Amino acid sequence: MSRNAPALPAAAVPAAAASCAAHKFGGSSLANASCFCRVAAILAAQPGPQQLVVVSAMRGTTDALIALADAAVRGDGGWKGAHAALRERHLAATRDLLGDDADATLAWLDHGFTDLANLLAALAVLGTPSREAAEAIQGLGEVWSARMLSDFLTREGHDCACLDARDVLVVGHGELGAVVDWETSSARYADWRARHPPPWLVVTGFVARTREGRATVLGRNGSDYSAAIFAALAGASELTLWGDTDGVLSADPRLVPDAVPLAALSYDEACELAYFGAKVIHPQTLTPVIARGLPVRIRNTFRPEHAGTAIGGPAEGDAPRPPVKGLSVVRDLAVLTLEGAGMIGVPGTAERAFGALHAASVSVVMISQGSSEHSICCVVREADSARAEAALRRAFVAELARGEIASVGVAAGISVLAAVGDGMAGQPGVAARLFGALARCGINIRAIAQGASERNISVAVDAADTARALRAAHAAFWLSPQTVSIGLVGPGKVGAALLAQLEAARARLLREHQLDLRVRAVATRGLLWLGEADGAAAWQDRASEGGDLDAFTRHVQAEHLPHALVVDCSASDAVAARYADWLAAGIHVVTPNKHAGAGPRERWQAIRAASARGARFRYEATVGAGLPVISTLRDLLDTGDELLAAEGIFSGTLAWLFNRYDGSVPFSALVHEAHALGYTEPDPRDDLSGTDVARKLVILAREAGVDLDLADVAVESLVPASLRAASVEEFMHRLSEFDAAIAARHARTRDAGRVLRYVARLDRDGRASVGLDELPADHAFAHLRLTDNIVQFSTRRYRDNPLVVQGPGAGPEVTAAGVFADVLRVAATLGARL
């Protein structure tokens, strides 16, 4: 009889079966005496008069028994010590559990361990492995733990019997493992139960008997299978598998720490997830319960208050179903490819290929064939790949010789990632979302498969990409937040303001947008802090000397986080020189630093070229700080407009200085004040020399497609020639020496009824200039406030009346906000719902 369709004779189901609940406790739930007590408490809290409890061995016991048998066969006398330790562990747990009432159980256990010692001694003499002996030994742990639990429950006042499954469960061994003889087993179970009526029953998991009467085991995860079999035999109304997790998680928590427990799964979803690596449940376990439509629940022995995961329970009603419930991976695989024009339109090629693999006992994990029929590709276990390749070469030896099959290839080091969910059927865009998420973190897909059930999309990726792929996909389906690993270079005035803004917004972004902006590294010229998920608060106290940007980069681009982003808030040319490499490596870059945008043309082109390959580069704050200057120009150009001229006041510092300066306070004092307020560049001469304004003009010109370099801009500098080479400190100290000159120029201009303003201009022929203008007092640029920038775009559409962007153009807070907005724009392109 097939293990998939347990047709139970009606006699097998006891009269009171409807109220019987079945449970299974795994080895971790029965690790020691206090675990047994916890299990008893859980059972005592269950409703209903009948409890069927299937148990595994105490944690580690099965492995210990296998090791004992191996050691005995090898003639390694060390088995005696290991046997004594295992015996003492069971006796000690029994003494703890049963106290004064332990004698009978201890004597029974002692007898069992003596029998085991005799068997091991016989194996040691024989020196040859015996399958019979090995299977008899492997299952002893369940026999012992079942008796211990049963005796403890009885002592606790429950009317409880203990069933050694070998007395009723009869199995054969087929290609897929143990096959239950349902007819014999159910008759034996009914007979045994008639003789042992207590409402509570503890059953040994894992063990069974062959038709020939020999003790055997059900294979790995056999206790779950036992639980499903006995739940079916007892006609239980439900089965709970108790372990050490809160149910089936949406992904392996070791790879995706944000994985969440799933409230409900269909049988099909559970099987798909289990096959693709979710260890909580083994698909074959489910066959007896699926056949009976028995609901299964996965729960945590150590958190019984958690509802766990319901499998195969009532349908989830009309509530919208997420397209993907969970993701899993299988590692250590290889892609096998059979390729050649001679396969096109030839019937039977696939049959021969898979027949050859079957004959070589190679299990195929995934299959993919393009409609051109030019190649067949499948994924097999890496350990089988050499055998599989040889089998294909043998099967197609003639075609290979004739060149009809061009190649049989194997690519090892592959993982298969599967996205699973009943809700993806008929829903467009699910595959796109998966593929897009992988593409955005630069992961190449080696092969793709989706069954017609549309319940599973599987992709083969390089093993090195496994964790990142899983995390990216997990976030893409909103099973966990979209996590971006952020590294900040230059935590000065703007950088510090940005850190504070990120910290203040973090919880809200996580809650409302499932976006986890995680600052994990900070670098200055001399310090480096590398952290994890605990945020960058007080990073200085945890930083080390050095500021090594290579270590910084490696840490930001963590293998386990799908997206990496560097924010450069320095004013460093050397840092800007790294952008192209960062972008080429898939690291997004956001910056207010003008050195890239206005730097050497070739470098700028390399940065643009690198960003065209996928990683994003955003630099809105380089012109106008938090103002939407670059994005406005982009919108104009992208919609087909043409820039004719740009003109304005591009420096917050210079705007503030000339708005404030009326001769009553020395100009140098105002420069000091602007510096303290964080308006100036780190070196205020960059502002006063006009270089900062010229850089902004170059950035805008290049954005508009004008091939401009800094050297092409006619610049009027306000920095006295004698202070150009001085240190910043000396410059600031001696600036007052030149107050008289600027006071005189101001007075002349004022007397002429005009005002001084530092203006940038770009015309349609690419002529660019920045300098101090004497403007009429009623000029638009004469009426700005504080640090206001004004940028006027004259375009084909805005020819008569230019489009104007105006507002504060300097200061740490507004600049940081502009940088933050760019970070969010990048996150949105990564799939964040903003």
Ligand SMILES: NC(=O)C1=CN([C@@H]2O[C@H](COP(=O)(O)OP(=O)(O)OC[C@H]3O[C@@H](n4cnc5c(N)ncnc54)[C@H](O)[C@@H]3O)[C@@H](O)[C@H]2O)C=CC1
């Ligand atoms: N302050 C403002 O209003 C605006 C500033 N910006 C730009 O923002 C950037 C930062 O400006 P502020 O915060 O005012 O300057 P700041 O002098 O306060 O901060 C610069 C930071 O960069 C660090 N740094 C310098 N060279 C470095 C290197 N090679 N490696 C690592 N770190 C390095 C410094 O240690 C410092 O922490 C500049 O590029 C500036 O042009 C852009 C728009 C407005």
Ligand SMILES: N[C@@H](CC=O)C(=O)O
């Ligand atoms: N120092 C600059 C800051 C913004 O770029 C200015 O004053 O505009």
